[in-house]
Amino acid sequence: MHRDFGVMLNIPSNRLCPPVPNRMNYVLWIQDIVHAHHSVLGSRPRKIRGIDIGTGATAIYPFLACKLEPTWELVGTELDDESFESARINVSSNDMQSRIDVQKASNDGLILFPLEESDENFEFSMCNPPFYESALEISQLAQEKELPPNAVCTGADIEMIYPNRGEAGFVERMVEESERFQTRCKWYTSMLGKMTSVSSIVQALRTRSINNYAITEFVQGQTRRWAIAWSFTDTHLPDSIARIPSISSKHALYSVMPPRNTLSQPFPNFGSDTIYSAVSEVLRSIDGVSATELSPPLPAAADSRPGCDSLSAEADNVSDNSVLLFFVEAQGNTWSRSARRSRHRQSEDKAKDVTSRTDQPTVPKPALTCSCRVTGASDTEFPSGNVAGGDAAVYSVEFQWVFGSDRSLFESFVGHVGRKVGLALQGGKSRRNEDPLPG
Numbered sequence: 001m002h003r004d005f006g007v008m009l010n011i012p013s014n015r016l017c018p019p020v021p022n023r024m025n026y027v028l029w030i031q032d033i034v035h036a037h038h039s040v041l042g043s044r045p046r047k048i049r050g051i052d053i054g055t056g057a058t059a060i061y062p063f064l065a066c067k068l069e070p071t072w073e074l075v076g077t078e079l080d081d082e083s084f085e086s087a088r089i090n091v092s093s094n095d096m097q098s099r100i101d102v103q104k105a106s107n108d109g110l111i112l113f114p115l116e117e118s119d120e121n122f123e124f125s126m127c128n129p130p131f132y133e134s135a136l137e138i139s140q141l142a143q144e145k146e147l148p149p150n151a152v153c154t155g156a157d158i159e160m161i162y163p164n165r166g167e168a169g170f171v172e173r174m175v176e177e178s179e180r181f182q183t184r185c186k187w188y189t190s191m192l193g194k195m196t197s198v199s200s201i202v203q204a205l206r207t208r209s210i211n212n213y214a215i216t217e218f219v220q221g222q223t224r225r226w227a228i229a230w231s232f233t234d235t236h237l238p239d240s241i242a243r244i245p246s247i248s249s250k251h252a253l254y255s256v257m258p259p260r261n262t263l264s265q266p267f268p269n270f271g272s273d274t275i276y277s278a279v280s281e282v283l284r285s286i287d288g289v290s291a292t293e294l295s296p297p298l299p300a301a302a303d304s305r306p307g308c309d310s311l312s313a314e315a316d317n318v319s320d321n322s323v324l325l326f327f328v329e330a331q332g333n334t335w336s337r338s339a340r341r342s343r344h345r346q347s348e349d350k351a352k353d354v355t356s357r358t359d360q361p362t363v364p365k366p367a368l369t370c371s372c373r374v375t376g377a378s379d380t381e382f383p384s385g386n387v388a389g390g391d392a393a394v395y396s397v398e399f400q401w402v403f404g405s406d407r408s409l410f411e412s413f414v415g416h417v418g419r420k421v422g423l424a425l426q427g428g429k430s431r432r433n434e435d436p437l438p439g
Contacts, residue, residue, distance in 0.1 A: 033124065055087050188229065198256060212235075215256070
């Protein structure tokens with residue numbers, strides 16, 4: 001911590017000594033989640049507030065997060081008296097009081113009590129809960145391991161044991177409390193030490209109809225950990241953050257993975273230029289849908305829209321002269337045949353209505369926000385050239401759900417655009433929404 005982050009820590013001999021790499025993996029995932037929707041544009045700072053539940057004697061997570069992100073501030077909560085005092089001393093001795101606030105938790109209080117006691121909103125909460133249900137479970141699991149531990153565990157019982165079903169019970173209690181605070185915290189998260197806990201917590205989320213969640217896996221040396229996040233907002237994370245990469249259908253966690261927010265449709269035998277032109281034409285042909293081409297830097301007019309920060313973060317990786325993607329907004333389903341029939345009837349009714357109206361209609365919040373881009377076999381963004389393999393490269397149209405509450409609307413839009421692009425590439429006649437209406 002001193003060599004890499006300039007932090008001097010006092011570590012009590014009777015409390016956990018946290019390995020830094022494993023903790024850093026968790027912090028980097030939190031960073032990815034926050035940046036997906038709140039990336040700093042240009043040089044503009046943005047204050048990000050987070051909560052570390054059970055910060056421990058070293059307050060390791062707040063230190064790592066604040067050193068990694070200079071605009072972040074964290075509240076660290078701690079139940080154990082000795083760890084609480086040690087954490088406060090560590091924060092004070094490193095002159096971090098302005099950014100790290102260590103608060104005392106109580107046995108009979110809420111786990112998420114900072115949300116109750118503060119009027120401010122938080123971007124995330126994080127937690128490394130007590131893994132075990134009892135000392136007996138610790139002993140039994142140690143005997144089952146093939147190799148002896150490579151370090152001495154100095155953790156106290158209060159750090160390692162939660163009598164009500166261990167980590168699964170602790171995080172399920174967090175899920176229950178989060179229903180009370182909803183969007184006061186954008187993303188609630190926790191790290192987990194047992195794979196079985198992941199399934200248990202997902203079941204608790206699904207029982208409460210909390211469908212916006214993410215699961216990841218950390219592997220550091222011989223240590224494997226998992227993490228889960230959930231949100232009551234309508235903002236959605238890309239699959240690269242929300243799902244374990246390349247997870248097999250045979251994986252024990254496959255059935256509890258969240259639904260995909262990133263959908264792709266390949267178009268073999270077509271070049272990126274041709275596909276991009278077809279996508280552009282199709283998007284512009286759909287009534288009620290706006291499609292903005294985004295190039296670095298992000299247009300100022302788009303800054304305030306949901307998800308634009310995450311799109312600009314992607315744009316940072318592309319040359320300034322290349323169009324990265326389309327930013328798409330839709331007020332509702334205007335592309336299905338039933339929607340077009342309804343719109344046709346409404347236009348006829350308006351023609352019969354001679355009553356003049358002076359009221360200006362308000363612009364509703366988009367029901368769907370997504371991005372759309374052309375990607376190559378090596379995930380090379382258009383139009384940066386051919387990927388390895390030259391003419392054999394397969395390009396796809398990738399859709400990323402950014403904002404909205406109706407998954408079926410997103411999937412319907414992806415299916416419609418994919419079909420229209422396919423027709424355009426096969427030489428189908430270009431039309432404007434465009435199948436003839438019956439009658």
